[in-house]
Amino acid sequence: MKLIKSALWQLTALCAGLILVFPLIYAVFGAFKTPAEFGAWPPSLLPDSFGNLENFKAVFKQIPMLRYMLNSLITSLITGTVKTLLSCLAAYGFAYYDFRGKKALFFLILAAMMLPADTLILTNYRTVTRLGLIDTYLGICVVSFVGASQLLLLRGELCRLPASLWDAAKMDGCGDLRYLAFILMPMERGILLTLFLQAFVAQWNSYLWPLLVTTRMDMRTVQVGISMLTSAENTNYETVLAGSAAALVPSLILFFVSRKSFTGADASGAEVE
Amino acid sequence: MVAAGVFAKKRFCIKPYLFVLPMLLFAVVFVYYPFFRTFLNGFSLVNAQGRLLRYTGLDNFRYLFGRREFASALGNTLMLTTVNVPVTVVLSLTLAVIAAKKRTLSPLYETLFSLPMAVSMATAALIWKTMFNPTVGIVNRLLGTELGWFESRDTALGTLLTLTVWMGVGFNFLVFLSALRGISPDTVGAAQVDGAGRFQVFWHIRLPAIAPSVVYVASSNAVLALMTSGPVMIITQGGPSRATSTLIYMMYTSGYASGNDSLAACVSLVTFALTFAFTFLLLFLERDKVRGL
Numbered sequence: 001m002k003l004i005k006s007a008l009w010q011l012t013a014l015c016a017g018l019i020l021v022f023p024l025i026y027a028v029f030g031a032f033k034t035p036a037e038f039g040a041w042p043p044s045l046l047p048d049s050f051g052n053l054e055n056f057k058a059v060f061k062q063i064p065m066l067r068y069m070l071n072s073l074i075t076s077l078i079t080g081t082v083k084t085l086l087s088c089l090a091a092y093g094f095a096y097y098d099f100r101g102k103k104a105l106f107f108l109i110l111a112a113m114m115l116p117a118d119t120l121i122l123t124n125y126r127t128v129t130r131l132g133l134i135d136t137y138l139g140i141c142v143v144s145f146v147g148a149s150q151l152l153l154l155r156g157e158l159c160r161l162p163a164s165l166w167d168a169a170k171m172d173g174c175g176d177l178r179y180l181a182f183i184l185m186p187m188e189r190g191i192l193l194t195l196f197l198q199a200f201v202a203q204w205n206s207y208l209w210p211l212l213v214t215t216r217m218d219m220r221t222v223q224v225g226i227s228m229l230t231s232a233e234n235t236n237y238e239t240v241l242a243g244s245a246a247a248l249v250p251s252l253i254l255f256f257v258s259r260k261s262f263t264g265a266d267a268s269g270a271e272v273e
Numbered sequence: 274m275v276a277a278g279v280f281a282k283k284r285f286c287i288k289p290y291l292f293v294l295p296m297l298l299f300a301v302v303f304v305y306y307p308f309f310r311t312f313l314n315g316f317s318l319v320n321a322q323g324r325l326l327r328y329t330g331l332d333n334f335r336y337l338f339g340r341r342e343f344a345s346a347l348g349n350t351l352m353l354t355t356v357n358v359p360v361t362v363v364l365s366l367t368l369a370v371i372a373a374k375k376r377t378l379s380p381l382y383e384t385l386f387s388l389p390m391a392v393s394m395a396t397a398a399l400i401w402k403t404m405f406n407p408t409v410g411i412v413n414r415l416l417g418t419e420l421g422w423f424e425s426r427d428t429a430l431g432t433l434l435t436l437t438v439w440m441g442v443g444f445n446f447l448v449f450l451s452a453l454r455g456i457s458p459d460t461v462g463a464a465q466v467d468g469a470g471r472f473q474v475f476w477h478i479r480l481p482a483i484a485p486s487v488v489y490v491a492s493s494n495a496v497l498a499l500m501t502s503g504p505v506m507i508i509t510q511g512g513p514s515r516a517t518s519t520l521i522y523m524m525y526t527s528g529y530a531s532g533n534d535s536l537a538a539c540v541s542l543v544t545f546a547l548t549f550a551f552t553f554l555l556l557f558l559e560r561d562k563v564r565g566l
Contacts, residue, residue: 010378013371017385020368020442024388026411027400043414086296093292105293112304116548118500118521119541122528123307123314126323145299176288205393207503208521212529223395227507230402237403244399248392255391 024248030238031055031245038238055242059229062239065246067218068225071137072204072250075221079141080200084192087147091154092180096166113148118208125212139213140221144203150195157188197258204254222247314538321532329535337539345515346523347543349430353519354498354551356434361441361494362487368442369449370475383450390443398507401436423509426516433517436504441497445490452486453479488559495551499544520544 018025025045030038032047034054059065094106124143133139161184169179185192210221220228226243229235315333318326337343368386372379389397404410405422413419422432456479464474480487502521505511511518511526520540528537 006376009371010376010382013382014378014385016368016371017382020439021385021388023397023400023404023439024392026404027396030403038409041414043411086299089292090296093289097286097289097292099286099289102289105297108305109293109296109300112300114549115304115308115545116496116500117304118502119524119544119548120304120307120311122524122534122537122541123310124303125529126310126534127302127307142299143303146296146304148300151296176292205395207393207395208506208525211506223393226399227395230399230507237406237409240399240403244396244403247396251391251393251396255388259387 027241027244027248030241033238035236035238055238056246058236058239059243059246063225063228063243064218065222065225065243068220068222069250071140071219072222075137075140075210076200076203078137079144079203080196082141082145083147083150083199084196086145087150087154087195088180088185088192090151091158092176092184094151095155095158096176109146109151110148112146117143121209121212124209128213134213135216135219140210140219141203143209144199144206147195147199150199153191153195154188157191158184161187194258197254201254201258204251222250311538311541314534315542317535319534319538323534333535333539337536337543342515342518342523343540346518346520346540349516349518350499350501350520350544350547352430353434353437353501354495354547357437357441357498358491358494360434360438361445362491364438365442365445365490366449366487368446369453372446372450373453386446387443389439389441390447392440394440394503395507397436397440398504401432401504402508405432423517424513426513429509429513429516433501433504433509436508437498437501441494445494448486448490449483452483456482484559488555492552492555495555496548499547499551520547 029045029047032050032052032055034048034052037044037048090109094102121143128134128139128142131139133142165183166179169183174183205223206221207223207227211224214220214224226247229240229243313325316328316330317333318329320326372383372386392400402423405412407413407419407421407424410422412422420428422428460478460482461474464478469477500521501519502525505517505519505522506525509517511522520543524537524540524544527533527540
């Protein structure tokens with residue numbers, strides 16, 4: 001009896017899950033359909049064959065998809081790296097030193113969390129224009145470098161480490177940057193990887209800002225690029241689904257790579273002594 | 274703060290500032306400067322190059338509040354937010370309750386439940402646009418209807434809402450799942466010994482235990498919903514006849530497309546105010562209600 005109940009429960013959960021991800025299944029299968037199949041009645045879920053790559057060819061003909069992927073990759077790498085490094089440096093300063101105005105500066109950085117980035121994009125657009133960063137990789141990432149929550153998390157981690165570690169390093173004549181780069185960062189690599197991946201994914205998925213600061217076709221990111229597949233007058237929906245399916249591939253890879261780090265952020269950390 | 278006091282330096286030292294400076298610089302240039310500039314723009318006349326001409330007091334706001342465009346953007350945004358938050362909380366919590374107990378197939382449906390978070394907004398918007406297309410879309414075919422979901426004033430906002438809820442479910446499910454699994458089995462066991470039913474255990478033990486997660490999910494979703502703009506840009510362009518226009522979308526069109534920085538700044542300030550209002554409301558509710566359960 002108990003076994004049947006558990007089986008039914010799991011079956012229900014599985015069905016709920018399949019309904020939830022139906023849009024994705026629909027997109028992936030639809031990407032392989034011919035226009036005739038797509039408009040056929042009654043509608044079928046599966047395409048006649050997965051060998052029909054015409055829709056994907058159409059996508060690559062309409063937009064330089066590989067170039068967009070490259071642009072997204074480069075900007076996401078820059079954002080992930082710079083954001084994590086800046087958080088490391090700041091966390092180090094706040095955790096190991098006392099200085100005048102420390103509390104005020106810490107609060108100033110944290111309070112930045114309260115101001116949603118989307119409401120600031122127009123004034124930032126003016127700034128980036130004035131700095132001559134329109135249509136540059138730096139322009140696409142530069143507004144995402146402040147990581148207040150990352151700083152908070154890292155500072156907490158550093159404060160948890162025993163003070164003797166720092167003492168010993170200082171005694172051996174280890175400088176601040178060397179200590180940070182060769183002792184602290186390897187020790188905190190789990191958290192750093194998590195923070196890097198979060199920043200990477202956020203940049204990869206961003207839409208509004210990259211749309212604003214890119215005007216040249218070849219500087220668009222994937223998200224902006226695929227949304228150009230649909231226009232008001234003439235939209236070929238098989239092509240749209242093929243574009244979506246192509247964009248899903250890296251997203252799903254990222255999801256499976258970073259899933260652990262989104263859920264188990266607290267599980268990893270330093271193994272001191 | 275263990276380490277800080279130990280290494281206190283007596284004399285002034287430039288070094289700590291150098292560590293903090295890079296992040297501070299970016300915070301000042303790309304968060305604080307635009308914030309104060311938005312304030313200035315909202316209360317001034319600004320030319321098309323973005324230069325401040327003169328102080329105009331509340332004129333911009335008076336102009337903004339008088340526009341029907343603004344009324345619909347505000348109404349739609351509030352509608353999206355007030356419906357999105359409870360629906361997302363209930364839906365993700367339900368999924369988390371379904372998945373809470375570890376079973377043989379757990380990894381499989383946990384993956385399915387959290388999968389929407391892998392999908393970018395632009396991809397999801399394109400899929401929705403196709404699914405709800407009146408002629409080729411699957412939704413009309415399955416339901417046997419001939420509705421223009423995004424083309425009709427009655428359904429456009431609701432359809433957009435399904436998209437925003439779907440985009441949030443995956444991540445919030447994970448938040449609730451880890452909160453539910455973090456509850457000590459002893460408390461639940463004790464209640465069951467005392468003869469509490471499933472529902473009672475959930476309502477009196479589990480829910481209060483995960484109250485902080487509920488508040489977190491509610492407030493983060495409220496802020497996200499207030500910022501809704503991407504799907505509007507990709508799917509509806511605010512149409513039909515402003516039925517899906519939102520505040521950030523209006524800010525974008527009035528500022529970027531029409532070059533009216535003052536108007537855009539006012540919309541932006543209204544959005545700020547709403548963000549604060551919703552966040553504080555939820556924190557307040559948490560203190561008053563949830564902890565008292």
